[in-house]
Amino acid sequence: MNQNKLFQQTRLRLALWYALVMAVILSLCGIGVYKAVSHAHWMTLDQEIESVAGTLHDSIELKLQQPGQLEPVIKTLLPNICVVGTRCISEPVNSERHTLSAIHQDHYYVRFFDNYGNLFATAGTYPKGLSPEFNRELWQTLKDNKGKVYHQISLTLHTQNNRDWGYIQVGRSIEDFNSYLDAVKLTLVLGSPIVISLVGLASWWLARLAMQPIYKSYRQIQQFTADAAHELRTPLAATQATVESALLMSQLDELEARETLQTLHRQNQRLTNLVTDLLLLSRLDSQPVPMRREICCLDDIINDLIEEFAALAIATNITLKSLILISTPVNIIANQDQLYRSISNLIINAIQYTSSGGKVIVALDRSDSYVVIQIQDTGIGIPQSELSHIFDRFYRVHSDRSRSTGGSGLGLAIAQAIVLAHHGSIDVQSELGQGSIFTLKLPCKN
CATH class of the missing domain: 3.30.450.20 (PAS domain)
Known part of the structure; x- marks a missing residue:
């Protein structure tokens, strides 16, 4: 208020x-x-x-x-x-x-x-x-x-x-x-209050338009602060509960002590990953152009990612494969670590929201000016009303904040921030119950 x-x-x-x-x-x-x-x-x-x-x-x-x-x-x-x-x-x-x-x-x-x-x-x-x-x-x-x-x-x-x-x-x-x-003077004198009144009404309307981005940004900051506090509170509460349970025990044997330390380690790792993601987003916001750029082979990056997530796909009974639509290697100038992180976030997201027996296909193609990477899945899809928000930080399609798929709600936001920092674009097409297609476009090497 x-x-x-x-x-x-x-x-x-x-x-x-x-x-x-x-x-x-x-x-x-x-x-x-x-x-x-x-x-x-x-x-x-x-x-x-x-x-x-x-x-x-x-x-x-x-x-x-x-x-x-x-x-x-x-x-x-x-x-x-x-x-x-x-x-x-x-x-x-x-x-x-x-x-x-x-x-x-x-x-x-x-x-x-x-x-x-x-x-x-x-x-x-x-x-x-x-x-x-x-x-x-x-x-x-x-x-x-x-x-x-x-x-x-x-x-x-x-x-x-x-x-x-x-x-x-x-x-x-x-x-x-x-x-x-005198008639000219009278017209100006009588017309001025009318014109100034109209200007006042116009200024009130223009002020609203000018304040809208600021108000929206402020609301986003408020939402971001609330979401970040929620995400940080969850592992902190779990850590505190574990420590309090251990303190209530008169003595701990070696097995109980190890389990307690493993729980603390998991929660600490979760906090570390969350803080790392937040720092990465902050750095991308303040430094839109990657500091270190090099020639990256997208064929190799995609093949490495397919190999890395093969075990996860097999464990969830999902078919994961790549589809290289061009015969020659595709090279671009980019920050390889950030690009790797962006594509991996999209692949993880596709696997998590695809049911057993489904497919996830990573396709690579190019046009005259852009390299096109598509991550297509046969998952649950995204409602049309939610498509404009899925790249928001901490945003989840399901408002109940289910932890069935894990994650902090920053994966897509990080993927978009990295692509935008490379002067590219990312968009999504989805049909509820049919799956989603995330399309990345990155400028080709000159």
């Missing part, structure tokens, strides 16, 4: 950190997007105003003759021009009568200043609350008395004989521009 709580807390912290980091990244991206959109629109706005102002400037400058005087022909370009201090000229706007139709849009205005910076004429949709003070800066952003924002450009005007005439300012309201940016 405590472990589950620990993993849930770890998952929550992982999800929160992930959501926090993503929130910071998304916030920075949102700010960057807003800055990029704003910059792009300011650039577009400047280009638009500069284009309109440049066209108007060039058109008017060709018609100016005296400094500070507007020629009547300018009225054709700016029909609604209004001279400060005089009656404003107001004519209906006809887009066919002039070329600068942009000036007559609701958000554009034009201002004329003389050489002394005095405002003396306006045109377009001129905001009356705008300050009449002249500013020589090329670009200005200013507000009227109602708080509305305008953006304008200032250009110098000359007469036809290149005398200074004054200045022209062309500007426009940027309310539509600010409204668009």
